[in-house]
Amino acid sequence: QKEVEQNSGPLSVPEGAIASLNCTYSDRVSQSFFWYRQYSGKSPELIMSIYSNGDKEDGRFTAQLNKASQYVSLLIRDSQPSDSATYLCAVNSMTTDSWGKLQFGAGTQVVVTP
Amino acid sequence: DVKVTQSSRYLVKRTGEKVFLECVQDMDHENMFWYRQDPGLGLRLIYFSYDVKMKEKGDIPEGYSVSREKKERFSLILESASTNQTSMYLCASTGDIYGYTFGSGTRLTVV
Numbered sequence: 001q002k003e004v005e006q007n008s009g010p011l012s013v014p015e016g017a018i019a020s021l022n023c024t025y026s027d028r029v030s031q032s033f034f035w036y037r038q039y040s041g042k043s044p045e046l047i048m049s050i051y052s053n054g055d056k057e058d059g060r061f062t063a064q065l066n067k068a069s070q071y072v073s074l075l076i077r078d079s080q081p082s083d084s085a086t087y088l089c090a091v092n093s094m095t096t097d098s099w100g101k102l103q104f105g106a107g108t109q110v111v112v113t114p
Numbered sequence: 115d116v117k118v119t120q121s122s123r124y125l126v127k128r129t130g131e132k133v134f135l136e137c138v139q140d141m142d143h144e145n146m147f148w149y150r151q152d153p154g155l156g157l158r159l160i161y162f163s164y165d166v167k168m169k170e171k172g173d174i175p176e177g178y179s180v181s182r183e184k185k186e187r188f189s190l191i192l193e194s195a196s197t198n199q200t201s202m203y204l205c206a207s208t209g210d211i212y213g214y215t216f217g218s219g220t221r222l223t224v225v
Contacts, residue, residue: 034213043204043216044157088157090213101147102214106156 003027004091006105013083013112019076021108023089026070032092033065033072034102037085044088048074079112086110117141118207120217127224133192135220137205145208146188148172148180150201151219157204163188195224 003026013019021035032051036044050056050063050072062075072091076083089105121136139146147162149172159172161180169180177199181189188207192199200223206214 043219104157
């Protein structure tokens with residue numbers, strides 16, 4: 001069973017619309033959650049982090065965390081063609097033998113169409 | 115800003131060669147990681163290190179070794195390069211719970 005699961009996509013989103021990405025994780029002791037954006041041929045770039053239940057907003061991005069249901073989501077408002085990328089969900093369990101080590105999902109490809 | 119620098123952006127090596135991939139970070143981070151990324155397979159952890167001289171195997175350590183003689187530098191070594199090691203190699207570092215910073219990646223082709 002994969003520890004961090006994401007829909008691979010592609011998720012096609014009209015320009016100006018909201019892109020909604022979901023991620024589920026299996027380890028209940030997970031404490032830190034991250035979203036990375038990766039453009040084709042480039043390395044992942046951290047765009048959001050969230051540590052407690054609820055919503056966290058940063059510009060056009062909103063991360064949502066529900067630890068009871070073990071999911072974390074990312075909303076991209078007013079989607080732009082420059083948002084076309086693969087979005088990776090990452091989880092840190094913070095246990096003694098895994099401190100600092102992230103578990104990554106396979107990523108969701110987002111395509112914003114003009 | 116934290117900088118993680120990988121020495122080469124593109125590299126072409128021959129089968130059987132010993133290959134060194136270098137990674138340097140400038141934020142005094144304790145934790146450093148080497149991943150490879152292949153289409154459809156996502157990020158796979160090769161090795162990681164929590165401190166100088168310390169190393170731990172990740173999910174796919176076979177055919178690789180690492181060296182961490184100084185805190186800021188974490189090297190990945192392909193003892194005898196093979197064509198199935200053609201991949202994008204990503205180095206990352208972190209000092210706390212705030213996620214990784216990745217280097218720009220090294221695209222290695224073994225011919």
